[in-house]
Amino acid sequence: MLTLSIVVGRAHPEMLARTELWIRRTLPEPVKVFYRLFRLMATPAPGASPSLPQPLLDGCRVLESRSEILNRLDKGSVGIEVGTFRGDFAAEMLRRVEPRELHLVDVTFANLRADVRDDPRVHLHGGLSVEVLAGFPDEHFDWAYIDGDHSYAAVRADIEAAWSKVRPGGLLIFNDFARYNQPGFGAFGVHKAVCEFVRDRRWPVVFWAFNGEALYDIALRRPDAPPA
Numbered sequence: 001m002l003t004l005s006i007v008v009g010r011a012h013p014e015m016l017a018r019t020e021l022w023i024r025r026t027l028p029e030p031v032k033v034f035y036r037l038f039r040l041m042a043t044p045a046p047g048a049s050p051s052l053p054q055p056l057l058d059g060c061r062v063l064e065s066r067s068e069i070l071n072r073l074d075k076g077s078v079g080i081e082v083g084t085f086r087g088d089f090a091a092e093m094l095r096r097v098e099p100r101e102l103h104l105v106d107v108t109f110a111n112l113r114a115d116v117r118d119d120p121r122v123h124l125h126g127g128l129s130v131e132v133l134a135g136f137p138d139e140h141f142d143w144a145y146i147d148g149d150h151s152y153a154a155v156r157a158d159i160e161a162a163w164s165k166v167r168p169g170g171l172l173i174f175n176d177f178a179r180y181n182q183p184g185f186g187a188f189g190v191h192k193a194v195c196e197f198v199r200d201r202r203w204p205v206v207f208w209a210f211n212g213e214a215l216y217d218i219a220l221r222r223p224d225a226p227p228a
């Protein structure tokens with residue numbers, strides 16, 4: 001176990017992501033399951049998250065569920081979901097937000113629902129999230145929903161790739177804002193990566209959405225550009 005942790009823990013995140021992409025695209029399902037188990041067992045737990053400065057929490061609204069975040073996004077807005085899987089939440093985005101454009105990013109769309117795939121507002125981008133995000137102009141999106149690889153290194157990379165693509169006043173939203181560390185069974189880095197971003201870049205927290213499994217959503221608003 002220690003050896004596995006050292007091997008995976010020290011590997012370059014991009015190398016890991018490329019390996020994962022190749023595995024997901026080419027190998028049969030039983031091998032993929034084995035790989036996922038190996039990766040979960042070997043990912044080292046991230047350290048504790050920093051606390052959040054109170055002024056960045058003062059304007060936060062607590063919501064019943066992540067669907068309520070969607071209810072508060074602007075109709076006709078342009079959004080992106082990083083990590084789509086079957087497209088169940090994407091379908092909800094289409095219904096509740098009525099976006100002008102919804103961009104979906106995943107390493108594979110093999111499981112995507114037909115109604116989402118066929119919606120004329122949907123644009124599919126197959127590939128690694130960091131690379132796909134890099135292809136958009138800055139300030140292109142009104143909001144970005146991040147729900148891809150949950151490891152600490154991957155979430156940090158997604159944040160770095162995504163934040164400049166959101167317009168000032170737009171939202172960066174994260175699923176599974178949770179500190180889930182089960183020794184030997186996996187570690188979520190979403191909580192730590194997001195707390196560090198809030199602390200360092202001072203994006204206020206505007207929504208926090210309840211979830212029965214304590215896998216909360218959190219939404220940050222990009223501060224307006226300082227006056228020229």
Ligand SMILES: C[S@@+](CC[C@H](N)C(=O)[O-])C[C@H]1O[C@@H](n2cnc3c(N)ncnc32)[C@H](O)[C@@H]1O
Nearest residue numbers: 083084085088089106107127128129147148149
């Ligand atoms: C938890 S699922 C997304 C669920 C979806 N957001 C929902 O709520 O219905 C995570 C998805 O992220 C994708 N994913 C993981 N790492 C990725 C990466 N580096 N780039 C793009 N997609 C990735 C996986 O293929 C998987 O389909």
